[in-house]
Amino acid sequence: MTIYDIAKLAGVSASSVSRVVNGKPGVNRVTREKIQKLLQEHNYVPDTNARNLVMQSTKTIGILTDDIDTLHQVEGAHRVEYELMRNGYYCFSKYIGRGSDAVENGMMDMARHRVEGVVCMGDAFRDVEAVTQAVKRHLPETPVVMVHNTMTFSLPNIYSVGADEKEGIESCVDYLAQRGRRNLILVINKGRISGPLIRSSFEGAIKKGEPRLRGTVYTGIPDRVEEGEHLAYHLLREHPEVDGIICATDLIAIGLLNILKEKGVAVPQQIALIGEHNSAFCETCRPRLTSLDAMITMSSIMGARTLLDVLDGREPSHHVTLRMTIVERGTT
Incomplete structure (x- = not known):
C-alpha cells in the first residue's frame, strides 16, 4: 500500500496524503481525519529509505x-x-x-x-x-x-x-589524607593514554599535602583482577607502610582486595582502597569497593x-x- 493507493481511496492528491503522513499543514480537518482513518485501516508504514533520499538524510x-x-x-x-x-x-x-x-x-x-x-x-x-x-x-x-x-x-x-580526571585523582588523595592516611600508592593500568595526567595529578596532590604525606606510583599493570592479585603480594612485601591505595581501574583494585583479605590485612582499617570508574563490579566484592565515578x-x-x-x-x-x-x- 503506497500513498498513491491511499490517495485514490480517499479521492485526494498524493501530496495531501504525504502532508498528513509527515504532519505537515495544508489539509483541512475533515480530509485529514479521512486520510488518517484509511492509513490506520490499511496499516500503512512510511518508506523511511525513500523519505530519507528525498530529504537527503540518512538518519x-x-x-x-x-x-x-x-x-x-x-x-x-x-x-x-x-x-x-x-x-x-x-x-x-x-x-x-x-x-x-x-x-x-x-x-x-x-x-x-x-x-x-x-x-x-x-x-x-x-x-x-x-x-x-x-x-x-x-x-x-x-x-x-x-x-x-x-x-x-x-x-x-x-x-x-x-x-575532569585531574581533579578526580586529586580529590582521592585529599579524601585519604583527611582520613589520616599518609603513605599512598597509585596504580595505573597498562596502555592508559591518560596515565601521565593521572600520575602528575597524584604527585601534585602529594606535594601540596601535609609534609608527612608520601606517594608511590606503579604503572603498566594489565587491567585484570589476577594482575591486581599479583601486585598485592609485591606491595605488601615492598611497602609494608602503605595505608591507602588508589587504582585507576576497579578490576585491579578488586584483585588487590582479594589478597589483602587473604593475608589478613583489615580493609579499610589498615589499608583504605579506592578504584576508578564506579563499575558494577564494585558491588560484587566484600567489602564493597569505594570508587571514583568517571561519570560514564x-x-x-x-x-x-x-x-x-x-x-x-x-x-x-x-x-x-x-x-x-x-x-x-x-x-x-
Whole structure:
C-alpha cells in the first residue's frame, strides 16, 4: 500500500496524503481525519529509505570505539545508542583498534557510510592532532562528538564531553589524607593514554599535602583482577607502610582486595582502597569497593544530546567537563 493507493481511496492528491503522513499543514480537518482513518485501516508504514533520499538524510549515526572489552566502554556505547535511537536515528558501531592509522580509517569509513554524525569513544581519540586531521580530511562538515574526552579541538564541528580526571585523582588523595592516611600508592593500568595526567595529578596532590604525606606510583599493570592479585603480594612485601591505595581501574583494585583479605590485612582499617570508574563490579566484592565515578553514564547521555542539538540546528557548548565524585563504600 503506497500513498498513491491511499490517495485514490480517499479521492485526494498524493501530496495531501504525504502532508498528513509527515504532519505537515495544508489539509483541512475533515480530509485529514479521512486520510488518517484509511492509513490506520490499511496499516500503512512510511518508506523511511525513500523519505530519507528525498530529504537527503540518512538518519544514521556512526559510533567509533577502540575498546570492546572494557565494561564501562561498552556501557557507554549502549547509553549513546539508546539515546540516539529513541530520537529516531539509526546507529552502527565500528571497532577501530589502536593501530597508527585507526582514527584515520575510522573517519574514512564514516564518510563512506554518509553518516549524519559521529560519536567517538576511547583513548585513541585523545590524540588531538590525529583526530583533527582525520576529521578535516573526511568529515569536514559532519558533527563529531568525543565522549569521555575533555581534550580541546580547534575544528568547529568537533565537540567533547568528559569528566575532569585531574581533579578526580586529586580529590582521592585529599579524601585519604583527611582520613589520616599518609603513605599512598597509585596504580595505573597498562596502555592508559591518560596515565601521565593521572600520575602528575597524584604527585601534585602529594606535594601540596601535609609534609608527612608520601606517594608511590606503579604503572603498566594489565587491567585484570589476577594482575591486581599479583601486585598485592609485591606491595605488601615492598611497602609494608602503605595505608591507602588508589587504582585507576576497579578490576585491579578488586584483585588487590582479594589478597589483602587473604593475608589478613583489615580493609579499610589498615589499608583504605579506592578504584576508578564506579563499575558494577564494585558491588560484587566484600567489602564493597569505594570508587571514583568517571561519570560514564552522564557523559554518554550528554554526548548523544550534544549531537542531537547540533543536528536539530542548535549550537551546544563545544567543551563540557563534568566533575568526578567519590562513591563511598566499604573499602574506605
